[in-house]
Amino acid sequence: MKFTSLITSALSFKAKYLIILFILCLQLTSVFAQELPNREFRGVWVATVSNLDWPQQGASAETQKTALRTLFDKIKEANLNVVFLQVRTECDAFYNSGKEPWSRFLTGQQGVNPGYDPLAFAIEEAHKRGLELHAWINPFRVNSSTSSSIVYASNHVSKAKPEWLLSFSTGKKILNPGIPEVRNYIASVVQEIAENYAVDGIHFDDYFYPYPENNFTGITTEDSQTYSQFGTGFTSIGDWRRHNINETIRLANEAVKNARPTARFGVSPFGIWKNGTPTGITGMDAYSAIYADALNWLENQYVDYLSPQLYWAIGGSQDYRKLLEWWSDKAYTSSRHLYAGHALYKTTYSEQEVPNQINITRQNRHKNALGDVLYRATNLKDNALNIHTLLQNTTYKYPAAPPAMNWKNGTPPAAPQALTAAINETTGDIEFTWQRNPANSDTHKRYVLYTSATPPTSIAEIQDGSVRALEVAESFTMAAADVPPNASYWVVTELNAGNLESELSNVATVGNVASIRNIARESVLKVYPNPATRVVYLDLKLKRNSLVKVELVAIDGKVRGRAVQKRYEAGNHTITINRDKLPAGIYALVINIDRQRVTKRVVLK
Incomplete structure (x- = not known):
């Protein structure tokens, strides 16, 4: 295969081409492309409870690994950048834990080693693709099924610490949030993961005190004895329950910060904080039903972000727009990020519902609504409501880097060097190559390749819609069909594990690509x-x-x-x-x- 390097300097006209910077060219930017943020959180939940998304229970380690690789490839194809992998479903583990047994959703039997470390494998595969991997934890649930046929391991909390459990008429059991030792235990689970695995974040879902369901109206007197023992100073059991959840969130946040400072900690609460808030919103609320006060977590900065589950359409009494705007106001006031949660499983949605919701999120970027998370991975993979196609071709047409958090300490990496580009004379494909700065050593490195109509001197000068690649390797090949005919300027930057970005690499341009192809033919x-x-x-x-x-x-x-x-x-x-x-x-x-x-x-x- 023949490649012709295209190297021209941004100063070539005045310097008679004496400053030759190794770089390339590309892409016309449409009006729509200009609206795509260069920084945007694009996540997806991968549910393992009941094997909803992954893995195939009882399959061989290699079969499970292959399936996860395939799933991650589909996620990458749609230009997402974050995976929430559920690693603790019912006080179990999808990782090598010294505290809790291997999950039964791996082998079919709790406590049985699957023959590999799923979390370690998932982190490696995600990072190979430039994806973040956040460990998703269900903090309190003890059993996801009430079947009497399930055998729990001897070190499962239901057997090792039965005094920690709250049991309900439904047969469901949870760890008792009112016991301080339980809250400390959950924090220790978080710490174990963050210390031993290169996760990019720890994520809690929305299960706290049990949801009302069917004939079960929610928790009543099941924890009255615990309240008598630990509720001193509280005038209502509801306030005490919310305090218990608040303390759990606080302790988990501290555990993440201490164990892995670059990792982010966040929660995906139920989408309605309180019935009637904001005005016009009605429905069950997290504050009163499951005693989750997400505003407390924001106001006290116990979380780096919230991802409220806004699983309703635009309009109506659970209006996506009203809820998104309300949550983003609260996140902005507390200087934290908001990533809206979307339901891909809703068969009543039109094909444009979720893309339209994402556009509403983008309209509130100035209020810290900086991205979206999709529930769930199988719906994305199977292209439900044409969502994978729409994301890949339109809504997420170009890649984006996850947003950085300015309250997280850290040093940005040094800029990449020696950016070069080559054109395949046969196919017209463009190959970008560059060198990593030897000053950088972060193992989770990613590079952002930008295009610009004028030579940029800083990140601030690069317009939205300019990202053309989010890569791990020091190279990127652009298909001939995506190569613009006109001259353009290119730069590359490096991101570290905390999404802090380097300065720009060298800037250069290439002349008219068509002319270069003509001379190559001549x-x-x-x-x-x-x-x-x-x-x-x-x-x-x-x-x-x-x-x-x-x-x-x-x-x-x-x-x-x-x-x-x-x-x-x-x-x-x-x-x-x-x-x-x-x-x-x-x-x-x-x-x-x-x-x-x-x-x-x-x-x-």
């Missing part, structure tokens, strides 16, 4: 040997009389040698480029033919 160029030790030869096959200028340029942009500047007749020609005393390294062989430029990457050993 003049069959060959450079050999490459790599070379002493002499490099350039073969030209000119179809017409042409003015040829050939220069060897170092990575610092300085011309290190001029092989020729003369007019050649049509036909075959071989030009010799002597290395002389040039040191080993990467150089650009810049070939100008009748004012059209082609650049070849040359390695001197």
Whole structure:
């Protein structure tokens, strides 16, 4: 395969092409593209309870691994950037825990080693794709099923600490939030995960005190004895219950901060805080039914973000727009992020419902509504309501980097170096390559490739809709169909685990791509040997009389040698480029033919 490097400097017109920066070109930006945020949280929940999304219970380790890779590929295809993987469903573990047994949803039997570490594997596979992996935890649930046939392991909390349990008429059991030792235990589970695994976050779902369901109206007197023992100072059992949940959230947040400072901690509460709030919203509320006061967590900054489950359509008495705007106001006031939760399983939705909801989220970016989370992965994978197609082609047409949190400490990485680009003369595909700055060492590195209509000097100058790649490797290939015909400027940055971003790499442009392709067709160029030790030869096959200028340029942009500047007749020609005393390294062989430029990457050993 033949590649022709395209290297031109942003200052080429004034500096007579002496500063050659290794970079490339691309993309026209439509009006719609300009509206796509460069920074946006795009998450999806991967539910493991009852094997809803993954894994296949009892399947081999390799089968489970293959299925997760396939699922992550589909998530990446839709340009999402965050996975919430459920790793604790009923006081069990999808990871190697010293506290809780292996989940039965892995092998069919609780406490049985699945033969691999699912969380470690998931982190590795997510990070390979540039995806964040947040460990999703159900904090209190003890049993997700009331079947008497389920055998719990000897170290399951139901057997090891039965005095910690609250039992209900439905057969469901939870850890008793009113017992301080229970709250500390949950925090220790969080700490175990954050200390031992390179998770990007810890995530709690909406299960606190039990939801009303069917003939069960919710918790009544089941915890009255606990209230008598630990409720001193509270005038109502409701306030005490909310305090218990608040304390659990506070302790979990502290555990995350202490164990892994770059990791984020957040919760996805039920979408209605209180019945009647905001005005016009009616329905069951988390504050009174399950004693979850999410505003308390925001106001006390116990969370880095909330992802309220706004599983209703736009309009009506549970209006998505009203709820989103209300939640974003509260997040903004508390200087925290909001990522709206969306229901992909609603068969009553139109195809445009969720994309329209995401657009409403974007309209509230100025109030910290900085992204969205989709429930759930199977619906996305199966393209329910055409959602995968719509995201990939329209709503999430271009990648985005997750937003950084300015209250998180950390040092941004150093900027990437030596950005280069090459065009495949046969296919027209573009290949970008760059080098990681040797000052950087973060294992979860990602690169953001931007395009710009003018040469940017800082991130602030780059308009929304400019991201074209979010990659882990130091390279990216763009399909010919996506390559713009006109000149454009390109830069790359690096993100660390906390999503802090480096300064820009070198900036460069390429001329009209069509012109470069024409010259590649007209003049069959060959450079050999490459790599070379002493002499490099350039073969030209000119179809017409042409003015040829050939220069060897170092990575610092300085011309290190001029092989020729003369007019050649049509036909075959071989030009010799002597290395002389040039040191080993990467150089650009810049070939100008009748004012059209082609650049070849040359390695001197």
